[in-house]
Every structure is written in structure tokens, then in C-alpha cells.
Amino acid sequence: MSLRSGxxxxxxxxxYWFLHTFMHGGSSLPGKLATRIDPELLKTLGKNYDVIVITGTNGKTLTTALTVRVLREKYADVLTNPTGSNMEQGIVGTFLHAKRSKTGRPLAVLEVxxxxVIKVTQYIKPIAFVFTNIFRDQMDRYGEIYTTYKKIIDGVKLAPEATIIANGDAQLFNSVDLPNPKIFYGFNHQEQGDMMAPTNTDGILCPRCEHVLHYHFMTYGNLGDYFCPNCGFSRPALNYAVTKLGKMTPTASQFELxxxxYQIGIGGLYNIYNALAAYAVGRFLDVTPEQIRAAFTSDERVFGRQEVIHVGDKDVTLILIKNPVGVNQVIDMILTEPEPFSFVGLLNANYADGIDTSWIWDGEFEKLGAxxxxxxxxxxxxxTGGERYKDITFRLNVAGVADPSVEPDLTKIIAKIKQLPTQKVYVLATYTAVLQLRKQLANDGLIKEGMDA
Structure with missing residues (x-):
């Protein structure tokens, strides 16, 4: 270790010690301070780890959490960034507060x-990349889906020996010829047919000839068993697959791999993809199916991902939303709730949320109105609430919700939730709104303070 890196x-x-001792949290500032002193510190911190990078639009945090649970069934020492602090400074911070390994070369499973991705791979050469999906998201940061994938690929090209573990149902992940070894996962739960994607679906042009792709079946968004009737481009053979779907509720999903x-204690078809990705990583690192099944039975909740928080006599489920495909899957999931419930929508438009809120108009909020x-x-x-409460309120109005209650001040949302008429409450919130609400819940003693809780 050089003097600078030291x-x-x-x-x-x-x-990190000061923030977590006296300020009850803080996951990115230590890394920001450290990289100002040594911009190449990540090379020093990560050199003794076998690193797995998990990236994509939706599902990174839950996929990372499930992957860590799976790997800890076999490996004693697995480092991760559980709070979703997934930019360079947050990743540096993760390594900074890691305990010294006693088992040789430990694993690091990093949401990025x-x-x-390129800010990691210029200093660290991972043993594997995990690709979840690519959807339109925060266009002020990423642009279109093809631009987003290029950003990922630019980083992957610096690690040509790393295995790519990719969602085979996403055609973009099969669109660029890379030298890396590849493992594909996806769904094989339906009989084959011939269908086209619904209107307004992104990413359905063949990457070879630009013909509109057809599908033998679709799962959601642009995902499914795709093929091009013009040039023959098609989904690659899957190494691991969902072969059957079972009972689906907001709190559990049954399926076959x-x-x-297998079963996970969280709802939504999209979360079965996350479990499948974790399964694929586990098999890549020789975790047995029995060990993976045991890992999936854990009831540990993940920050902002269907956390159930008790607020008075209410069971409040907190769910992060950030783009049309994601919110549509969440809407479908909460509508499987067998009991009456109340709906809370919190919309912010800070940098971490995406400053453009027009994406809510592509969400299927009409299902909520019905x-x-x-x-x-x-x-x-x-x-409704949040800094852009007018936007989400008007969107619900158009969707058929005539007169939602409105509370612009998020510090007062908890009091409003206590007045709702149902025991079950679903809160759909953008990222900074999740942070603000969790802070208020911590202040009220309803959860432990700080993001690490």
C-alpha cells in the first residue's frame, strides 16, 4: 500500500467511524473523501477480493441481497453494499469498512x-458480471436503453475474462459479441406461440436487421422468448430457467427452477427474475440447489424493497418505484392482495430519482383507478405526497381516482397513514422519498435509524 492510499x-x-458512531449512518461520504486523496484507491482495496458485479436497470438491490444469501450458504466471507450505495464512492466505502478476512480470498458481491461499471473495472477485474435487465429509466442520466447498455459494455470490455451471467430474455444482452464466457438465465414456463409486444414497448427491434421482434411468449416489458422472423436472430439457449409458476401473492412467490x-418471501413476477439471477450465480460458484433453497427461505427484508413496517395498527409495505416497467410490475403485484388496502404514492424528482417525472404517464395507473x-x-x-405531489395526484385523477387525499409534507405522511381506513397500506415511492420516509419512521422509533438498519 502506497503512502497516498494509506x-x-x-x-x-x-x-466512517465518526458517521456511524455519532451521525447514525452515511455510506458514500467516506468513499468520497478517500477517493479525493487517492483516485485509484479502489485498486488497492479490491485487489484481494473475487468480485461479482451486479448491474442493470431494475432489480439490482434485491438480486444482490439474494445472491449474498445464496453465497453465504457456502462461503463464510462475502462483502456487499446492502444499502444500494452503488456508485464509485459508495463502493469504495464498502471496502473501507470491510473486516479483515480470515478465510483467504473473500468474495465481494457489489451492486453497481x-x-x-467502468469506474469499477478500470481498477478491479471481476470474476463475473450479472445483468438483470435494461429498461428506459432516468433518461436525464442515461438516455435511451441502447446508451445505457453501451455504458455497461464499455466497462465489461476492460474485463474480457469475466463470466457474464445475463438475463437471456432481454435481447440487448445477446446483441453485442463479447469474448467473455456466458451463462444465460430466463423463463421457460409456457408453450411456444407467436406474438408481438404491446404498443409502446421499448427495445423490440432486432439488433441485426432492425425488424420488429416476435415472441414465443412474453413475461413483462420487453422480456421473453424472442425471435426475429426476418433474419433468424433469437434468444440464446438458457443454462438455468423458471420452468413453472405457482401461487403468487404480494408476500410470497412459488415457482420451479x-x-x-422454490419459494421466496416477496411478491411479483419481476422478483422471480431476481431470484433466478441469484440461483445462476450460486450454481456458477458451486452452491448446491438445496443450499439455494434454504437461502431463499430467509425472511430478511431489503431496504425499500417490500419492507413491511408496522405503523400503529397498520401493516405498511414500502416499495421503490422509478420507471414505467417497474411501476407496472408493482401495480400488478399489489393487485394480487386478497384484502382491502390503501394506496400511497410519493413522488420526488431529485437527481437520484430522475428529474423528469414524465415516466409516470407510461405507468398503468388506470388499473388502480379501476x-x-x-x-x-x-x-x-x-x-399522495412528495415534492412532485401535484404530478402524481393529477396522474391518478386521469387514471380515474377522483379525489385522493394530498399531503405535500413528507414529515406529516406517517400521521396521515395512521388515519387510513385499512390495516394494509402499500406505499410506492421514488428513491429520495423512500429515504425521507424512512428517516421519519426512524425519528418516530418505528424502525432503526440509518440506512444500514
Whole structure:
């Protein structure tokens, strides 16, 4: 370790200790301070780890959490960044507060922002990349989906020996010829047919001839068993697959992987993809199917991903939303709730959320409007808030929700939630709104303070 990296490490560790001792959190500032002193510190910190990079638009945090659970069934020492601090400074911070390994060469499973993959691979050569999906998201940062994928590929090209473990149902991940070894996962749960994607679906042009892709079946968004009737481009053979879907509720999903039964304690078809990705990583590193099944049964919740928080007599489920495909999957998931519930929508537009809120108009909020009408509506009450409360309120109005309650001040949202008429409450919130709400919940003693909780 050079003098510069030694000083940078000392400053980073000291700031981490101070923040977590006296300020109850802080996951990115130590890394920011350390990299100002030594911009190449990540090379020093990560050189003794076998690193797995998990990236993509949706599902990074849960895929990372499930992958860590799976790997800890076999490996004693697995480092990760559990709070979703997935840019360079957050990743440096993760290494800074890692405990010294006692088992030789440990694993590091890192959630990495798409644009930051290259900031990792210029210093660290991972043993594997995991690609979840690519959807339109935060266009002020990323642009179109092809631009987003290029940012990822630019980083991957610096590590040509790393294995790519990719969602085979996403055609972009099969569109660039790379020298890396490849493992594909996806769904094989339906009989083959011939269908086209719904109107307004992104990413359905053949990367070879630009003809509109057809599908033998679709799961959601642009994902499925695709093929081009013009040039023959098609989905690659899958190494690991969902072969059957079972019972689906907001709190559990049953399914089969390669013909064997599994269950995770979280709802949504999209989360089965996350579990499948974790399964693929586990098999890549020789974790047995029995060990993976045991890992999936953990009821540990993940920050902002269907956390259930008890607020008075309410069971409040907190769910992060950030783009049309994601919010549509969340809407479909909460509508599997068998009991009446209340809906809370919190919309911010800071840099971490994406400053352009026009994406809400591509979300299928009309399903919520339909579920909140009639003689016996499933949704008994609607509440909106956040810095862009006017936008989300108007969007619900257009979707058929005539008069939602409105609370612009997020510090008062908890009091409003306590007044809702149902025991079950689903809160859909953008990233900084999740942070602000969790801070208020911590202040009220309803959860542990700080993001690391």
C-alpha cells in the first residue's frame, strides 16, 4: 500500500467511524473523501477480493441481497453494499469498512450503477458480471436503453475474462459479441406461440436487421422468448430457467427452477427474475440447489424493497418505484392482495430519482383507478405526497381516482397513514422519498435509524 492510499484509507475509515458512531449512518461520504486523496484507491482495496458485479436497470438491490444469501450458504466471507450505495464512492466505502478476512480470498458481491461499471473495472477485474435487465429509466442520466447498455459494455470490455451471467430474455444482452464466457438465465414456463409486444414497448427491434421482434411468449416489458422472423436472430439457449409458476401473492412467490420447487418471501413476477439471477450465480460458484433453497427461505427484508413496517395498527409495505416497467410490475403485484388496502404514492424528482417525472404517464395507473371504484372497491383510500405531489395526484385523477387525499409534507405522511381506513397500506415511492420516509419512521422509533438498519 502506497503512502497516498494509506492516508486515503485512514481518512475513509475514520470518517466512517465518526458517521456511524455519532451521525447514525452515511455510506458514500467516506468513499468520497478517500477517493479525493487517492483516485485509484479502489485498486488497492479490491485487489484481494473475487468480485461479482451486479448491474442493470431494475432489480439490482434485491438480486444482490439474494445472491449474498445464496453465497453465504457456502462461503463464510462475502462483502456487499446492502444499502444500494452503488456508485464509485459508495463502493469504495464498502471496502473501507470491510473486516479483515480470515478465510483467504473473500468474495465481494457489489451492486453497481450502470454508468459506474467502468469506474469499477478500470481498477478491479471481476470474476463475473450479472445483468438483470435494461429498461428506459432516468433518461436525464442515461438516455435511451441502447446508451445505457453501451455504458455497461464499455466497462465489461476492460474485463474480457469475466463470466457474464445475463438475463437471456432481454435481447440487448445477446446483441453485442463479447469474448467473455456466458451463462444465460430466463423463463421457460409456457408453450411456444407467436406474438408481438404491446404498443409502446421499448427495445423490440432486432439488433441485426432492425425488424420488429416476435415472441414465443412474453413475461413483462420487453422480456421473453424472442425471435426475429426476418433474419433468424433469437434468444440464446438458457443454462438455468423458471420452468413453472405457482401461487403468487404480494408476500410470497412459488415457482420451479429447472423442475425443482422454490419459494421466496416477496411478491411479483419481476422478483422471480431476481431470484433466478441469484440461483445462476450460486450454481456458477458451486452452491448446491438445496443450499439455494434454504437461502431463499430467509425472511430478511431489503431496504425499500417490500419492507413491511408496522405503523400503529397498520401493516405498511414500502416499495421503490422509478420507471414505467417497474411501476407496472408493482401495480400488478399489489393487485394480487386478497384484502382491502390503501394506496400511497410519493413522488420526488431529485437527481437520484430522475428529474423528469414524465415516466409516470407510461405507468398503468388506470388499473388502480379501476380497483378503487365500484360497490366493493379493493383500494379503499388513496393518498399522495412528495415534492412532485401535484404530478402524481393529477396522474391518478386521469387514471380515474377522483379525489385522493394530498399531503405535500413528507414529515406529516406517517400521521396521515395512521388515519387510513385499512390495516394494509402499500406505499410506492421514488428513491429520495423512500429515504425521507424512512428517516421519519426512524425519528418516530418505528424502525432503526440509518440506512444500514
Amino acid at each position: 492516508v486515503a484509507t485512514a481518512v475513509g475509515k475514520s470518517s 450503477d450502470e454508468a459506474n 429447472d423442475g425443482a420447487p 380497483a378503487g371504484t365500484g360497490d366493493n372497491p379493493q383500494i379503499k383510500a388513496f393518498l
